[in-house]
Amino acid sequence: MTTHPLVIAGRTFSSRLFTGTGKFSSAQLMEEALLASGSELVTVALKRVDVTSADDDLLRHLGHPQFSLLPNTSGVRTAKEAVFAAQLAREALETNWLKLEIHPDPKYLLPDPIETLKAAEELVQLGFVVLPYIHADPVLCKRLEEVGVAAVMPLGAPIGSNKGLLTREFLEIIIGQSRVPVVVDAGIGAPSHAAAALEMGADAVLVNTAIAVAGQPVAMAQAFKMAVEAGRLAYEAKLAAPASHAVASSPLTAFLD
Amino acid sequence: MSFRPIFEAHAWDDVKTSIYAKTAADVERALAAPKRTLDGFQALISPAAAPYLEQMAQLSQQLTRRRFGNTVQLYVPLYLSNECQNICTYCGFSLDNQIRRRTLSSVEMLQEAAVLKGWGYDHVLLVTGEANQTVGVDYLEKALRTLRPHFSHISMEVQPLDQADYERLIPQGLNTVLVYQETYHQQDYKKHHPKGKKSNFHYRLDTPDRLGRAGIHKMGLGVLFGLEDWRTDAFYTALHLDYLERTYWQTKYSLSFPRLRPTEGLLQPKVEMTDRELVQLICAYRLLNEEVELSISTRESPTFRDNIIRLGITSISAGSKTNPGGYAVAPESLEQFEISDERSPQEIAAMLRRQGYEPVWKDWDPTLTATVR
Numbered sequence: 001m002t003t004h005p006l007v008i009a010g011r012t013f014s015s016r017l018f019t020g021t022g023k024f025s026s027a028q029l030m031e032e033a034l035l036a037s038g039s040e041l042v043t044v045a046l047k048r049v050d051v052t053s054a055d056d057d058l059l060r061h062l063g064h065p066q067f068s069l070l071p072n073t074s075g076v077r078t079a080k081e082a083v084f085a086a087q088l089a090r091e092a093l094e095t096n097w098l099k100l101e102i103h104p105d106p107k108y109l110l111p112d113p114i115e116t117l118k119a120a121e122e123l124v125q126l127g128f129v130v131l132p133y134i135h136a137d138p139v140l141c142k143r144l145e146e147v148g149v150a151a152v153m154p155l156g157a158p159i160g161s162n163k164g165l166l167t168r169e170f171l172e173i174i175i176g177q178s179r180v181p182v183v184v185d186a187g188i189g190a191p192s193h194a195a196a197a198l199e200m201g202a203d204a205v206l207v208n209t210a211i212a213v214a215g216q217p218v219a220m221a222q223a224f225k226m227a228v229e230a231g232r233l234a235y236e237a238k239l240a241a242p243a244s245h246a247v248a249s250s251p252l253t254a255f256l257d
Numbered sequence: 258m259s260f261r262p263i264f265e266a267h268a269w270d271d272v273k274t275s276i277y278a279k280t281a282a283d284v285e286r287a288l289a290a291p292k293r294t295l296d297g298f299q300a301l302i303s304p305a306a307a308p309y310l311e312q313m314a315q316l317s318q319q320l321t322r323r324r325f326g327n328t329v330q331l332y333v334p335l336y337l338s339n340e341c342q343n344i345c346t347y348c349g350f351s352l353d354n355q356i357r358r359r360t361l362s363s364v365e366m367l368q369e370a371a372v373l374k375g376w377g378y379d380h381v382l383l384v385t386g387e388a389n390q391t392v393g394v395d396y397l398e399k400a401l402r403t404l405r406p407h408f409s410h411i412s413m414e415v416q417p418l419d420q421a422d423y424e425r426l427i428p429q430g431l432n433t434v435l436v437y438q439e440t441y442h443q444q445d446y447k448k449h450h451p452k453g454k455k456s457n458f459h460y461r462l463d464t465p466d467r468l469g470r471a472g473i474h475k476m477g478l479g480v481l482f483g484l485e486d487w488r489t490d491a492f493y494t495a496l497h498l499d500y501l502e503r504t505y506w507q508t509k510y511s512l513s514f515p516r517l518r519p520t521e522g523l524l525q526p527k528v529e530m531t532d533r534e535l536v537q538l539i540c541a542y543r544l545l546n547e548e549v550e551l552s553i554s555t556r557e558s559p560t561f562r563d564n565i566i567r568l569g570i571t572s573i574s575a576g577s578k579t580n581p582g583g584y585a586v587a588p589e590s591l592e593q594f595e596i597s598d599e600r601s602p603q604e605i606a607a608m609l610r611r612q613g614y615e616p617v618w619k620d621w622d623p624t625l626t627a628t629v630r
Binding site: 022023024025026027046047048049050051075076077082085088100104105106107108160161162174207212213 | 321322324325327328379410475502506507508509548569610613614615617619620621622624625626
């Protein structure tokens with residue numbers, strides 16, 4: 001059985017695993033892990049690449065036809081800075097796709113909802129395909145949807161924490177009412193977390209730290225690939241609902257049928 | 258609002274007594290806690306924590322890898338001037354030290370920068386002494402304008418400035434300011450800084466507040482180990498960091514651990530901090546604060562640096578010269594202090610790769626701060 005592909009802003013993805021490029025011990029290892037992950041959308045921090053050099057080490061290792069780059073604005077603190085960085089990224093990396101990250105707080109890197117909404121609105125008007133990184137805030141997701149973002153990327157737990165789906169209750173609400181794809185970003189630390197997100201109906205997950213700092217990043221990337229596939233398949237196969245009491249396999253009222 | 262009332266509420270002798278009174282049970286409680294407190298930090302830097310060093314190192318490694326991954330940032334100092342109006346008993350640039358003084362011109366800065374760019378550096382730390390006539394704010398602004406086009410990240414370690422001066426320099430591309438208190442022991446601070454503007458303990462203590470109010474992107478804190486009891490000074494640094502993180506929450510922070518090094522005819526350390534103790538302190542800082550950047554310079558030996566990388570350090574310098582013009586213009590001028598690790602940046606990068614770390618040369622872009630065009 002094959003699962004439905006994911007479509008964001010008119011582009012079809014067969015993999016629902018998005019990946020990050022930070023924290024790997026080498027660009028070579030990053031390349032191998034990302035290839036093993038099957039990921040087609042790879043986010044890259046503008047602050048880490050030298051856009052003036054045609055021979056940037058990180059970008060060189062991402063030059064595979066299956067990878068689409070998703071530049072992110074990690075490092076900016078305001079909507080104004082984000083818009084400026086986005087324009088630079090569009091010009092340098094020749095893509096209008098953007099992961100909008102505005103975190104004025106350098107300690108926990110928590111996203112600023114007010115500046116994010118402001119920037120998203122302006123960037124959509126400037127023709128960007130905006131994927132904002134946000135708290136698992138259902139109201140904010142709807143507001144972002146209204147200004148025209150292509151997907152929402154709520155966090156599962158603080159970025160890099162590997163703590164999994166701590167925001168599960170809110171993710172369920174977001175998934176339940178979203179009209180754009182929901183990509184769970186940040187906090188996913190194990191393949192089981194990724195599978196759980198897909199099982200509950202998230203459209204995709206974005207994973208970085210859990211792969212980059214694993215003992216064997218390439219093997220871990222493969223494990224995530226399989227987990228995401230299993231999670232999506234389970235979702236489409238419609239999971240049996242958990243029950244708090246026993247349900248007889250031969251119901252007592254069957255005689256009425 | 259400033260750090261001063263908090264500082265004054267913590268008497269040096271009381272803090273010291275509290276640290277030295279910690280027991281094995283206090284250490285175990287701190288290690289087991291899901292989140293460490295300043296009291297737990299006192300336990301982790303206390304003599305009672307010595308037998309727990311391996312456990313602390315393992316935890317520190319795990320926390321560092323989770324937050325920073327397998328990467329280490331590289332930066333290099335660029336000494337712009339050794340002119341200084343201060344007397345510091347431990348420093349080679351001290352006013353009373355008879356050395357030839359030199360301040361780089363813009364042309365010379367660019368000559369130095371060319372060497373560093375050739376080595377792959379994108380993050381440079383500008384260093385001067387304190388001589389307002391020659392290396393005041395006008396000079397620093399000129400230096401930033403000259404070097405900004407060549408580096409993505411510019412840090413500065415110079416004399417403390419007024420808030421308005423920082424507000425003037427930040428839009429010129431100043432990302433980070435390092436300002437070490439040297440020691441939080443007020444009486445000993447006076448002994449080591451008998452003359453010059455630096456002798457004003459409180460002006461220095463308030464510097465991070467002025468930086469925070471000016472909206473600096475990142476600031477580095479620390480003390481000079483060797484001047485006073487290292488454990489007590491380390492606690493005050495942690496206390497200061499804790500206050501700053503809560504107050505200037507948009508600023509990033511780093512800590513450094515300079516140990517007093519031999520200089521020409523100057524002070525020998527009052528308190529010796531062993532390698533073991535420095536490792537204990539680095540791990541304790543990491544256990545207290547999972548997000549703070551921890552930096553180690555070429556003051557430390559190659560063996561120590563090779564091993565400390567895995568225990569919590571997130572940024573290092575390499576190939577450093579501590580004299581103005583040391584890279585290209587005047588390689589033979591007198592150094593501020595002797596360095597211990599003479600290896601080239603490429604050798605350090607190779608060492609990092611051998612240990613499974615990616616040397617990161619670029620981790621900022623001036624375009625991310627919309628004020629810099």
